[in-house]
Amino acid sequence: MRLIPYLILISLLFNSCGGNRQEIFVAPDGNDQNSGQQNAPLQSLQRALELVKDLREKDPESDLTIYLRRGTYYLDRPLVFDAIHSGTPEHPLQLTAYRDEAVTISGARHLELNWSAGEGPLLQAELKADQPFDQLYLNGRKQIRARYPNYDPDILIYNGYATDAIAPERISTWSRPETGVLHAMHRAEWGGYHYRITGVNAAGEATLEGGFQNNRQMGMHREFRFVENIREELDAPGEWYYDDAEERLYYFPAPDLDPDTSRAEIASLEHLFEFRGSKDAPVHDITVAGLEFRHTRSTYMRTKEPLLRSDWAIYRGGALLLEGTENILIQHNQFRQLGGNAVFVNQYNRKTNISTNLFEQIGASAIALVGSPEAVRSPSFEYHEWVAADQLDREPGPKNNDYPAQALIEGNLIRDIDTIEKQVAGVQISMASGITLRHNTIYNTPRAGINVSEGTWGGHMIEYNDVFNTVLETGDHGAFNSWGRDRFWHPNRQIMDSLTRAEPGLILLDAQNTTTIRNNRFRCDHGWDIDLDDGSSNYHIYNNLCLNGGIKLREGFHRTVENNIMINNSFHPHVWFEGSHDVFRRNIVMTWYKPIRLNGWGDEIDYNLLPDSAALSRSHELGLDTHGGYGNPDFLDPGTGDFRVADASPALALGFENFPMDSFGVMDPKLRAMADTPEISAPLFFLPKAGSSSPLVDFLGAQVSDIRGLGERSAAGLDSDKGVMVRTVPAESLAGKVGLQAGDVLISLNNHPVERVAQLMEHYQGESWRGAIELSYIRNQEQHKLDIKL
Structure with missing residues (x-):
């Protein structure tokens, strides 16, 4: 044989x-x-x-x-x-x-289907599926599983959501509710949940199984939810439903597809390639190049393992799963139409190289590097958990080497990774050390583009990345996000204050090595460009261009932020410790800082360029920016994204140094030609003063400007020239969709008075991270209010 x-x-x-x-x-x-x-x-x-x-x-x-x-x-x-x-x-x-x-x-199964006419517009075909499936492809196009509300590509969150997705009145119309799946956003919009409907109780309410996909259990959002895989919701072109009892597939034909001549496929496998070694016998020195990976099953009902006190739960799997490897090179591949993670680097791995790949239409994260909690000393797994101080392991660093280290993630184009799960990232790092992220372009994500879940064990290099169009469906997050809920962390701030004051050595037991964030371009319109949240410690952040959301540092210790540019925004120091040892110097900001509940201003806040004399005076009153300055930084060509400053810029006199503006994101010519670039907003806080020509500025897709003279003031029935006039409102813009009209005069945002466009945009930039704003405006000489979900 x-x-x-x-x-x-x-x-x-x-x-x-x-x-x-x-x-x-x-x-x-x-x-x-x-x-x-x-x-x-x-x-x-x-x-x-x-x-x-x-x-x-x-x-x-x-x-x-x-x-x-x-x-x-x-x-x-x-x-x-x-x-x-x-x-x-x-x-x-x-x-x-x-x-x-x-x-x-491909992880799909190719189907030979004989379609016949069904009820109304539906087609039907016999199909004996040997396992459940939730993705159907016709001629390579993903079709829509029957859902309510119907799929709408123009709606950002879930492509359609409804408060009554599982209302008893709706459930009563379903013959088999137990086939349904409910997807819902987290109540605080920190990711999402997924549930199987298991039945209906005596009150006509759905009984559910699931909801373990988020590590901050707070319940579902009351509005942002949808249900799928219900026979009675099969009512729109492109939708399908598989009746497992009848072994019959039903399809509502899309107008531009002929099912009889279309190639039909269903996603079948969760993993395509697995590299299965160990620390003692690793899989090593293998290159996978030039391939396209498609069609894995979704794994959201297996996303249930909590990570260390972050908001995350994970499934340790992906189209490519690496475990116990050394020197694996994943290069020049394409990852498309995957139901779960694309590449998961699990536990012990060394010198993984993931370079120059395309990731798009990914159900979960594109790249995840996650170590074992067995390597963590005194781990805690939920925000409110802690290990008592007298029981803490005080040995620094990891307990063993069962984690990813020395990996290179370089030159990848990552986009559209929000197709199923919402607590995901372009690149996710947890319980890992010395990971380099370089020259990646990441956009169209429901949450962060890059996420670092905790401080274990630092030493990451994050440079030359282009990250934008992030936090599109969630809130309170950033294009780059991190947490630092390490061994010193305690959910009671007073206890944590006393611990770190008495024993500052606890702070860097896990975040041993400095993580560097440099030479990146970030933009987040629903949060912060760089968000170091909840105790993130031991960071050096410099030479970054922040296009919209500014930089936030919450709690944590030993962060040095220098030589960054924050367009139309500022520095957000939140809830600092008395002895944080934080430094903020030689940065360009366009509004005064936005502190929240500080207990000290760190070691140094100085040499920064502020927008005007009032902002500098405010700093001086607090003992900050003793050597600071103010004025227009005189950018060379902001319209094209060149925010280097001219030779006469006051920023240079303060020690600011120019850094390159042409090295962000992917460098490979093919990927660079495919990649989008972020919107470049004009610097708004150096607009002409009142009484001079007021330019038009984009706000929620509408064009707005200052009030122009007595005639406009009279026509609007205003008692002064304070306010911002809405000039044009495209119907497809957010402003148009929420009902703003040309001629409306905006007078406040989230109860902050608005007198000029610059003030409107300053308040918007300071409040948009909340995910919603309230506008007050004058129309027909009457005041109105409008709540807007961003």
Whole structure:
């Protein structure tokens, strides 16, 4: 029975392309009884790995390449790499597309469906699904699982939400409510929840299973929710429903698709490639390049393991799962239409390199690097948990090496990762050390672009990234977000104050090494550009261009923030400790600082450029910015995003130094041509003063300006020239959708008086992180109020 494989092995050993190099070819139309030579390819990746194992046993250091020919490879189980498949640093095992041919690795099952007419506009087809599925693709396009409310691409949150998604009145119209799935935002908009509907109680209310996907249990948002997989909600083009009792698929045809001629696929696998080694026998020196990974099942009902006192729960899995590896290179691949995480780097891993890949339409996080809590000393797993001071392990650093370290995440384009789960990130780091994130472009995310869940164990380098269009569906977050609820943390602030005052050495037991954030461009319109939340400690933040949300430091210790530019915003110091040792110097801000409940101003707040003399005087009254200045920084070309300052800028006299404005994000020419760039807002706090020509400024998509003269004041029935006139309101803008009209005069925002455009934008920038604002305005000489969800 081993004769044919042995002959294949002998053939490959003699088929060297010079030296010890062997090539194994695989093609969708190949045959596993073939030799694996170019003219006789294998059919399956599993068979190729079997040959690699045989070859490794004969020659552990041979130079092996598996070439995949053009086509789609449907996996019936994950492809598992063991330690025996490993290469060497000089000759890594390479799994790659042959000469850039289009190769897709799919976790889908291809269906042969015979459609027939059903009720009304519906089509139906018999389908014996051997396992549940929640994703249907026709000609590569994801179709919509029957849902209420219907899918609307113009609605940001969940593409449609309804307060009555599971109201008893609606449930009473469902014949099988137990097939349904409920998705709901967290009550405070800190991510989301997912539930199976298990039945209906005597009051007609849904009974639910789930809700473990968020580590800050506060219940569902009363409004932001939708339900899917209910037969009676199959009522819109592109929707489908699978009746598992009837073994029948129902479909409401999309107008531009012919189901009879469309290729039908359902997502089947959770993982595609698994690298399964250990600390003692790692999988090492393997390269995966030039492939496209598609169609994994969603895993939101498996997202239930809490991380250390962050808002996160996770599922340790992904289309590519790395566990117990060293020197794995994931390069020049594409990850699309995945139901869960794309790449999950789990527990012990060293020198993982994930570079120059495209990630889009991802159900959870694009890249997650998460260590084991077994490596953490005195861990706590929920915000309100703590270990008593007399029981704390006071040994610094990790307990063992079961965590990712020395990884490089470079040059990746990550976008549209909000398709299912909402507590996700472009790159998520937890219980890891020395991770470098460089030249990545990340946008269109429901929460942070980059998230660091806690201080264990620091030493990360985050540089030259371009992160924007973030926090689109949630709130109270940032383009970059971190928490620092480490060993010193206590949910009772008074107890934490006394602990850190008595024993400051506790502070850096976990955040041992400084995390550096430098030379990035960040923009967040629903939070902060850089948000160091809840105890984030030991950071050096410099040379960053913050386009909208400013920089926030909440609690925590040992943060140095210098030489940054905050367009149309400022510095947000929140709830500082008396001895924080924080430093904020040589930065450019465009409004005075926005402190909340400070117990001291750190070690140094000085040499900063403030917008005007009033702001500088306010600093002086508090003993801040003794050597600071004020004025227009004189940016070279803000319209094109060049915020370097001119030679005569007052910022340079304060010690500010220019930094490059052309090195953000992906550098690979193909990815750079595909990537969007952030909106560049004009600096608003240097607008002409009252009485001079007032330019138009964008506000919620409308054009607004100062009141222009006595005629406008009279026409609006105002008793002064204070207020901001709405000039034009495109119907598709947020301003248009909430009902603002041309001629309205805005007079306050969240109860802050608004007299000029600059003041309107200053208040907006200071309040928009809340996710909602209240506007007061004058229309037809009457005052009105408007609550706006951002």
